[in-house]
Amino acid sequence: MKNLKSKKQNTLTLVLFAIYLLALTWLILFKLQFSIPDMYGERVINPIPFLGSFCDSGMIQFSEIRNNILVFIPFGIYLCMLKTPWPFVKKLLAIAGLAFAFEIIQFIFAIGRADITDVLSNTLGGIIGIGIYALLAKALKGRTNKVINVLAAVFTILAILLVILLLISHRWVMIT
Template identity: 35%
Template sequence: MDVRSQATAATDDGPSWRFTTKRAKAETVAIFAVFALYAAFLLRLLLLSRAPGSERSINLIPFASIAEYVSSHSSGTGRVAFANVVGNILIFIPLGVYVSWLRHRSAAWLTVLTVASVSVAVEIIQGVFAVGASDIDDVILNCVGGIIGILTFRLLSAILREQSLVRTAIAVLSLLSLPVWCYFLFVVRLHM
């Protein structure tokens, strides 16, 4: 190989490396931007959707609220119960995915601990400022959602195998979810 072909090969490699770096940066920025919108939505939903002092109740008995929902035969309670149980699971699935992506080299139990810590912190703040019901069942359901998110991330990582492909997939999924978070954050009036 002569000197000129080596120089051509070096310049051919250069732009693709720079493109990959720019692409990786753009994907990372997209992930963090959508994560910030998601975090703002969680903050609004869990802590800012009620006036301070409007509601204060504390339940430290595991599965008591869920058992109450199951045993109630009122049609209105059934809808609220479904929304509460499923909602608590669904809103923490993205947190499990994002925390897994941020801490992809950490043990799964540390990621679960992070999700659980966020959930416990929310419940404590709700109790202290009387902006919602502090309920151990919410922590349990939030952790279930976080674990589903963690498992989803692990499955995605096992299928794609390369961190750059996982990052691309998380960026695409984040951008696809962007309208949902914007809708919930800016359009919907949250009344809980």
């Protein structure tokens, strides 16, 4: 009975993780656009950390860095849920690898600016996710994945509803 519950939890985690990865891809690669022509075609690579983060007034735009950190926090959490036995370094490499892959894809398809700052901030977000999972695991003991799955399911449903509203409003704008 306990093994069946554990298997259902793991399946739910995998489904939520897949939805998260789809949303992350839509966000990072497609910039939340509904059609590819809406995206700008730019093939730029920035290998210098924080260089692309400055606005016209010379100040660092921390909002972009913060957002890049925030969107990768769930990746670190899901990685811990799905790959508990992996050592920290292996999880870190998976996080940095995904962040780097997104930047390479952006460069290859000219759908954004490939920026080392994004890789660094995404990786930091994943590390924060690993830390959050570790804290929750200490506080919640054996219920950690169950609690995270419930919270993730609620946020996923809310996000899907938001996307539906955006699609409806986008369609409404196209009609009028």
